[in-house]
Amino acid sequence: MPPTPQRDFSAPTIVIGAGPHGLAAAALLKRFDVPTVILERSDRVGASWAQRYDHLRLHTTPGTSKLPGLPVPRQAGPWVSRDDYVRYLESYAAHHRLNVRLTTPVLRIQRAEPGSGPRWLVHTPNGPAPTDAVVVATGRCHAPHVPHWPGRSAYTGTLLHSARYRSPAPYRGQHVLVVGTGNSGTEIAAVLAGAGAARVQISVRTPPNILPRASARWHAVGRLTEALPLAWRDRSSLLTQRVAVPDLTSRGLPRPRTGLYTRNAREGVNPVLDHGFVNAVRSGRVEPVPAVQAFDGPDVVLADGTLLRPDTVIAATGYRTNLHDLVGSLGVLDEDGFPLVAGAETHPEAPRLYFAGYTNPLTGVLRQAGIEARAIAHAVRREKARPTLLAPRRHAPS
Numbered sequence: 301m302p303p304t305p306q307r308d309f310s311a312p313t314i315v316i317g318a319g320p321h322g323l324a325a326a327a328l329l330k331r332f333d334v335p336t337v338i339l340e341r342s343d344r345v346g347a348s349w350a351q352r353y354d355h356l357r358l359h360t361t362p363g364t365s366k367l368p369g370l371p372v373p374r375q376a377g378p379w380v381s382r383d384d385y386v387r388y389l390e391s392y393a394a395h396h397r398l399n400v401r402l403t404t405p406v407l408r409i410q411r412a413e414p415g416s417g418p419r420w421l422v423h424t425p426n427g428p429a430p431t432d433a434v435v436v437a438t439g440r441c442h443a444p445h446v447p448h449w450p451g452r453s454a455y456t457g458t459l460l461h462s463a464r465y466r467s468p469a470p471y472r473g474q475h476v477l478v479v480g481t482g483n484s485g486t487e488i489a490a491v492l493a494g495a496g497a498a499r500v501q502i503s504v505r506t507p508p509n510i511l512p513r514a515s516a517r518w519h520a521v522g523r524l525t526e527a528l529p530l531a532w533r534d535r536s537s538l539l540t541q542r543v544a545v546p547d548l549t550s551r552g553l554p555r556p557r558t559g560l561y562t563r564n565a566r567e568g569v570n571p572v573l574d575h576g577f578v579n580a581v582r583s584g585r586v587e588p589v590p591a592v593q594a595f596d597g598p599d600v601v602l603a604d605g606t607l608l609r610p611d612t613v614i615a616a617t618g619y620r621t622n623l624h625d626l627v628g629s630l631g632v633l634d635e636d637g638f639p640l641v642a643g644a645e646t647h648p649e650a651p652r653l654y655f656a657g658y659t660n661p662l663t664g665v666l667r668q669a670g671i672e673a674r675a676i677a678h679a680v681r682r683e684k685a686r687p688t689l690l691a692p693r694r695h696a697p698s
């Protein structure tokens with residue numbers, strides 16, 4: 301009788317994406333002696349960070365933004381700049397001697413033929429790469445999303461997503477409308493107002509929860525309260541905002557009705573960590589206006605019927621995961637395109653297909669990178685130690 305073949309673990313585990321999540325996963329897999337290769341579509345490590353706006357600083361602390369096994373250098377200061385974080389990611393890949401294949405976009409992941417050995421085929425322009433385990437880490441901020449506002453395609457002003465905004469210089473002397481009050485929208489609005497824009501308005505659909513930037517340092521306290529009911533934590537967060545953030549209602553920005561914990565749990569939204577926005581609104585340099593409802597030729601129509609005619613609209617309206625091309629046929633995504641499972645957990649129909657970086661915890665996505673990477677590396681190691689018997693091949697290898 302031919303021997304029953306065992307699953308072949310010799311092909312390296314494939315990690316897709318050389319951002320913080322992919323790098324952390326690869327580093328921990330390496331620590332467990334799991335041969336791993338990172339496939340990265342761009343020509344550098346940390347490409348998403350390198351493409352973000354020039355004045356971007358992390359709103360999480362160095363301690364909660366470091367990846368496993370390498371601290372963020374002290375010289376980067378308490379609020380790490382974009383360039384310092386890109387340098388950190390590059391040195392992280394070098395420090396752990398990670399095997400990164402640049403300019404290698406993954407087009408699709410496909411189940412391999414049952415009984416053929418490897419479980420997955422990872423398709424790149426160079427052909428399919430067989431592997432038994434895949435970690436998808438292509439980023440939850442993958443594809444810029446601009447809502448399909450009526451009249452948008454015929455709008456005659458300039459409309460761009462915040463992902464295409466680089467610096468305030470081109471907007472000097474302009475009337476700019478920023479849409480969206482997340483961390484990007486509020487920061488961009490405040491910087492534009494302080495850097496020579498003639499008029500800056502910010503369109504608010506839901507008043508954000510705002511905390512002083514320094515509160516990022518209190519995340520450990522936040523974790524201590526995790527066991528308390530959501531309503532209690534919300535109440536305490538609204539109280540903190542009352543004490544720490546001036547009331548901007550008279551300026552057009554009322555206090556939020558929903559606490560930050562509920563908004564995070566329901567909508568995956570994190571609070572704004574203020575570094576300049578509150579003062580800019582208070583002093584009238586940034587004017588809150590109602591939500592955008594439509595476009596009409598050169599005009600932006602707001603929810604209260606007001607017409608605005610800005611030179612530029614910057615839509616800080618979030619991102620989509622865009623996982624459909626990669627794994628859309630595998631039945632592992634929810635209706636919003638997020639993986640149904642994350643971290644060490646895998647979908648019953650997709651064993652050893654891991655997703656890293658698709659949650660938005662209040663304690664920070666970067667802090668989560670280490671947590672998920674550790675869990676995935678343990679899971680892969682466990683699976684490796686427990687080889688699965690395959691159904692016999694039709695023609696057993698001689």
Ligand SMILES: Cc1cc2nc3c(=O)[nH]c(=O)nc-3n(C[C@H](O)[C@H](O)[C@H](O)COP(=O)(O)OP(=O)(O)OC[C@H]3O[C@@H](n4cnc5c(N)ncnc54)[C@H](O)[C@@H]3O)c2cc1C
Binds near residue numbers: 321656
């Ligand atoms: C403006 C902004 C500021 C942020 N600031 C913070 C912060 O201060 N603190 C914090 O905790 N979080 C922050 N985040 C959220 C989050 O930490 C970052 O988005 C972070 O980059 C996520 O890391 P990632 O590895 O999941 O994704 P990414 O950094 O986006 O990395 C994904 C990588 O996958 C590659 N890739 C994508 N598709 C493919 C493919 N098909 N084949 C091969 N490679 C592919 C990309 O080129 C990229 O290199 C911020 C997000 C934004 C947008």
